[in-house]
Amino acid sequence: MTKVTMTVNGKTVSADTEGRTLLSSFLRDGLGMTGTHIGCDTSQCGACLVHVDGKAVKSCSVFAQEVAGAQVRTIEGMANADGSLSVIQQAFQDHHGLQCGFCTPGMVMSAAALLAENPKPTEHEVRHYLEGNLCRCTGYHNIVKAVLAASGQDVSGLGVAAE
Missing domain, CATH: 1.10.150.120 ([2Fe-2S]-binding domain)
Known part of the structure; x- marks a missing residue:
């Protein structure tokens, strides 16, 4: 297990993860951010799409350790600061x-x-x-x-x- 740290929706987060852990699983299972959906695990459906350092990335296609230190934005981070819809x-x-x-x-x-x-x-x-x-x-x-x-x-x- 390796501790992975990144900034998710403006907050620095860390969790222990195996090298094979996909970013989608890291977000859902490691951080409890279930808004990132897993539909296919093969990069075909786009349900798991997040932004990594401002770029759209299918989170089932990258390992969590690959984005250590990155800025990640999920659907949970899309709302306005006051909680209203973007x-x-x-x-x-x-x-x-x-x-x-x-x-x-x-x-x-x-x-x-x-x-x-x-x-x-x-x-x-x-x-x-x-x-x-x-x-x-x-x-x-x-x-x-x-x-x-x-x-x-x-x-x-x-x-x-x-x-």
Whole structure:
């Protein structure tokens, strides 16, 4: 076992971990941060997405020890300082960008990464960026609408688009 220390959502945390412990397991089992979902353990679904030093990372694809000393942001760190929903989280709620909610943490984290890179993406750019996140419930339309709304764009005329 090795003690791993990193900053998660602005707080320095440490936990003993084996070398084979994935970041997703470290967050969930070691720190009790269950908002990071584990859907596939193969980097296919995106439910485990977090930010490591500002970059979107599927936490089931890296070992906790690889990110020792890093700044990690999880879905639990997305809310505003007063506990209210962030703009992105509120947009997901307002535009029904979730159903069962399993993919939602990864989708929100992906949306945040996209908007940090591209503050005013097109519908096509949002759809392309979210290709690494699987949702079995929504058909993605309202997720895309929520991301566009979070970017401050008018989504009132956005119709259902097949792509």
